[in-house]
Amino acid sequence: MQILWINIIMDGPPAQSLGVEKVDKDVMNRPPRKRGDAVLTRTVLSRVMTSAAIIMTGTMLVYRHEMLSDGEVSRRDTTMTFTCFVLFDMFNALSCRSESKSILRGEIGLFSNVLFNWAVALSLVGQLLVIYFPWLQEVFQTEALGFFDLVRLVVLCSTVFWADEFRKYWKYSRRRIGGGYSQAV
Template identity: 35%
Template sequence: KGRNAAIARDLGLAGEAHEGREVEGLDQAALADLVERTAVFARVAPEHKMRIVEALKARGHVVAMTGDGVNDAPALKTADIGVAMGITGTEVTKEAATLVLTDDNFATIVGAVKEGRTIYDNIVKFVRFQLSTNIGAILTVLGAPLFGLATPFTAIQILWVNIIMDGPPAMTLGVEPARHGIMDAPPRSSEAAILTGTRLLRLMLFGVLMAAGTLGTYAWGHAHGGHDYAVTLAFTTFVLFQFFNIFNARAEHGSAFNRQFFRNGKLWLALAAVVVLQVVVVHWGPAQAIFDTVSLTPQDWALSVAIASSTLLVEEARKWVAWLVLGGRQNRAGSD
């Protein structure tokens, strides 16, 4: 036992060291208390491994178990993530596992976890962007009659927004590189929802901003240039709202202007294509006939950009205030 504790200390494992025979006779509650303060269990039988895994799961831990022999199979099956050795592992172990290391290298697990966290992160980014865009579009279309306005979009314009923004730009969120510090976060609960209440409230805020900006632009355009001008201005503003909103989707908590701002080249190519295509739709004669648009002046474009960027600026301001409040709490906690 002392030798096991010494090896644990040499490896930097903080906690107690126990042997499998000490698990025998303990009820599940006592075992749960023991595993919480233990770093190493040595000389454990298959039933011990299984009970240790169950005790950890009962305390809300996400449990990974590695093994290569037949006696590891029950614990591998019980764990949240069973990891089997692909070279030295038995067929029974591989069947019981959820992950097989083809190179038998434990370092591969770290890479797999990072890849999995990155994929999940990117799924959340995609969902946040798509939902906020759809909420903005729905609120704009439904809100127009409430304010005595005509619908600011034609059917083909709505289809255009879905094609150019919900297409390539949204899909490039799926190839975002891993964010800084992604491996420092604790494991996510298996019951964690993608759409939490707080997240939905933020998406509603983005949707309300888009709807208010688009309807305000439409009303202003109708008063200063007529129906066709108002529709074009509102349509362009809504497309640009999506341009800026995608940066909100990329960074939920920290600032969007971080070290990864320019790292996704595919996203920037997609956004550049969106802007070019929108210019074509607004200024090219044949496209104007299809999309019911008229040419805009540089001042009109500047107005649309200024209004559309509000969704990013407001979110950055919210994050900044949250950072100040959180920093203040941390400082107070440190001084107490």
Template identity: 60%
Template sequence: MNFPNPLNAMQILWINIIMDGPPAQSLGVEPVDRDVIRKPPRNVRDSIITRSLLVKVLVSALIIVCGTLFVFWRELQDNVITPRDTTMTFTCFVFFDMFNALSSRSQTRMVHEMGLCSNRTFCYAVLASIMGQLLVIYFPPLQNIFQTESLSILDLLFLVTLTSSVCVVSEAIKTVERWRGVEKSPPTDSFHEV
């Protein structure tokens, strides 16, 4: 495939080291789910990766990849990669990452049930990541390093609207699973049998 690279090396490093790390680590201090004690014990022979979890991961990944490539394709109208093209694509991926982290706080509980700020460490990590991203796209010395340019408020609103779709779909999947009773699925719903 002769498809141009939508991100440069510095942007990829930023995503892998700075953007993914703090929000992911803060999920480790998520408050304990009080309902976990009411659930039956998991069979020790069952895989941790269930069919339900695998579907959620694949759907989220598909939304993130398609959404990010859509933004890149939308910006790349003249077949020449500009700082604006990479900035929009880069910021799109980062925002997708933040919304995906938000919906990944629990496999079964909805964001509004947990409380948006019940995990302050997570809130601070996401806020720091977003502030860091805004510095990368608005602070001139960092613009030079990351080859970015300033985005308009309309650009940011477009990106937030698009990238929130990963959270909306993930929450919808949780709702459907509850409705269907997958949350209480039998032990046969394991990764080994996919």
């Protein structure tokens, strides 16, 4: 049930709402992609693999930490792991709003895509219901988490967002000071 929840409820609405993100104002200033160029460039693959590695490592660390506490797979272990993955998914969706524009630098307004904000908010409310509503706890085999459990998960899961913001900042600072290779050559 948890996998269906992640695939249908957690991935679907936020991903679909990214489709109505405002078009980048600088899109027409960039040279067109060559006809034979691959859609999945080295840069795109690197970004995907980095976020996947962060999500996978973080989720496995939470699962391992929870398992080591008592050596048995409990509802708490799976709830922490399940919620960890969902939160990573939400932070990753936030990062995916733009390939190059930073939320922290104000290049994209945090609340500028209303549909995205609603999708994420409703997904998070749904996750809280799955964790705290007794009937849904039975269906999804979850248990209530403490406040500090959620705080720890938010801090850990936000690393996928911070890593991508750092990448955007690094790319921006190299472009600003004239670093890197010129595409005009």
